[in-house]
Amino acid sequence: MVVELSAVKSVSPWQTHSVRIVSVKAEIPGVMTYRLKFVDQAVGNSFTVEPGQFNMLYLPGYGESAISVSGYDPENNELLHTVRAAGNVTRALSRLVxxxxxxxxxxxxxxxxMETARDGHLVLIAGGLGFAPICSAIETAVQQSSRYRRISILAGARSPDQLLYGQQYNLWKAAGAELRLTVDRATSQWSGNVGVVPLLVNRIEISDPATTTVMMCGPEMMMWYTAKAATERNIPAENIWLSMERNMNCAIGHCGHCQFGPAFICKDGPVLRYDKIASYLKIKGL
Ligand SMILES: Cc1cc2nc3c(=O)[nH]c(=O)nc-3n(C[C@H](O)[C@H](O)[C@H](O)COP(=O)(O)OP(=O)(O)OC[C@H]3O[C@@H](n4cnc5c(N)ncnc54)[C@H](O)[C@@H]3O)c2cc1C
Ligand code: FES
Structure with missing residues (x-):
C-alpha cells in the first residue's frame, strides 16, 4: 500500500531516469495503475515527491507524457501512476508488461x-481520471488523519464501472474519512447517488467554512460548477484548489505549451488557487 508522500527535490529537470514496471493493475477499462521502481537505487533513494506533482513518462520512439503521481512508497522507492491509454505514448505504455x-x-x-489545510475540514473532490492526482492527497491525508478535523472524499464518474480505486474505499473509511460517490448513469446494482459531482458538495456538513479547504481535479466544467457550489457554501475562494491540465512539452516553464492565462501549468501549477484562475476558467479554449 502507498505510504507517506513528503517534500522533494529532483536531480536535473532534463535528466530522464530508467524505471522498471514492478506491477500493473487494471483499474477500469482502458486505465492501468503502474508501480514503477528506479533501476538505479541511488536515484530512487534521492527521489521524493509531493502529492499533486507529476512526472514526465518517456517511451523511446513515442515521446513523453505528463502523468500525475497517484501514490508514492518511499520505503521501496516506488511510484504509482494511473494512466488512460489515450494517444501515442499512453497506448504504447499500455502494451508494456x-x-x-x-x-x-x-x-x-x-x-x-496539505500543510495549509491542516487542522481544518479537508474536502477532496475527484471527477473521472481526476481521481489520480486526488488519490495522492487522499493517501497522505488518511495516513495523517489526526492532522485534519475532518476528511470528506467526493468522487464521481460516468457510470459505476468507471469509478477508480474501489479497493481502497474501505481503507479510507476505516481511517475516518467520509466517502460519497456519484455517477451520471446508474446500473441496477448501484445504490449510491446519481447526478453530477457539484451536487455532493451540497450534501456534506460544513460546520466552519473559513477553515475548510477544498482540493479538486476533474473535467474543467465539473471543477467550475464544483468551485461555485463550494463558494455558495461560504468556503472562501482562496481555500479552493484545482489541479489543471494542459498539453505539456518541457515541463519546466521554458516552452510555453502549457500556458493558462499568466500561469504555466507545469511550473505554477498543476495545482492552482481558484481565486487566481477563476476569470480564466470562463474563457473558452484558453
Ligand atoms: C499535469 C498533468 C497531469 C496528468 N496526469 C495524468 C494522469 O495521471 N493519467 C493520465 O492518463 N493522463 C494524465 N494527464 C494527461 C496526459 O498527459 C495526456 O493524456 C497525455 O499527454 C496523452 O499522451 P499521449 O501521447 O498518449 O497522447 P497524445 O497522442 O499526445 O494525445 C492524445 C489526445 O489527447 C490530447 N491531449 C494530450 N495531452 C492533453 C492534455 N494534457 N489535456 C488535454 N488534451 C490532451 C491530444 O491533443 C490528443 O488529442 C495529465 C496531464 C497533465 C498536464
Ligand atoms: S510545458 Fe513547457 S512551459 Fe510548461
Whole structure:
C-alpha cells in the first residue's frame, strides 16, 4: 500500500531516469495503475515527491507524457501512476508488461497545499481520471488523519464501472474519512447517488467554512460548477484548489505549451488557487 508522500527535490529537470514496471493493475477499462521502481537505487533513494506533482513518462520512439503521481512508497522507492491509454505514448505504455523499462523525469509542479489545510475540514473532490492526482492527497491525508478535523472524499464518474480505486474505499473509511460517490448513469446494482459531482458538495456538513479547504481535479466544467457550489457554501475562494491540465512539452516553464492565462501549468501549477484562475476558467479554449 502507498505510504507517506513528503517534500522533494529532483536531480536535473532534463535528466530522464530508467524505471522498471514492478506491477500493473487494471483499474477500469482502458486505465492501468503502474508501480514503477528506479533501476538505479541511488536515484530512487534521492527521489521524493509531493502529492499533486507529476512526472514526465518517456517511451523511446513515442515521446513523453505528463502523468500525475497517484501514490508514492518511499520505503521501496516506488511510484504509482494511473494512466488512460489515450494517444501515442499512453497506448504504447499500455502494451508494456512487468519487468519492462521506461524513462521518467520529474517530479514537476506545485502539489496540493496539505500543510495549509491542516487542522481544518479537508474536502477532496475527484471527477473521472481526476481521481489520480486526488488519490495522492487522499493517501497522505488518511495516513495523517489526526492532522485534519475532518476528511470528506467526493468522487464521481460516468457510470459505476468507471469509478477508480474501489479497493481502497474501505481503507479510507476505516481511517475516518467520509466517502460519497456519484455517477451520471446508474446500473441496477448501484445504490449510491446519481447526478453530477457539484451536487455532493451540497450534501456534506460544513460546520466552519473559513477553515475548510477544498482540493479538486476533474473535467474543467465539473471543477467550475464544483468551485461555485463550494463558494455558495461560504468556503472562501482562496481555500479552493484545482489541479489543471494542459498539453505539456518541457515541463519546466521554458516552452510555453502549457500556458493558462499568466500561469504555466507545469511550473505554477498543476495545482492552482481558484481565486487566481477563476476569470480564466470562463474563457473558452484558453
Ligand atoms: C499535469 C498533468 C497531469 C496528468 N496526469 C495524468 C494522469 O495521471 N493519467 C493520465 O492518463 N493522463 C494524465 N494527464 C494527461 C496526459 O498527459 C495526456 O493524456 C497525455 O499527454 C496523452 O499522451 P499521449 O501521447 O498518449 O497522447 P497524445 O497522442 O499526445 O494525445 C492524445 C489526445 O489527447 C490530447 N491531449 C494530450 N495531452 C492533453 C492534455 N494534457 N489535456 C488535454 N488534451 C490532451 C491530444 O491533443 C490528443 O488529442 C495529465 C496531464 C497533465 C498536464
Ligand atoms: S510545458 Fe513547457 S512551459 Fe510548461
Amino acid at each position: 512487468v519487468g519492462d523499462e521506461l524513462g521518467l523525469r520529474g517530479p514537476f509542479g506545485q502539489g496540493w497545499p
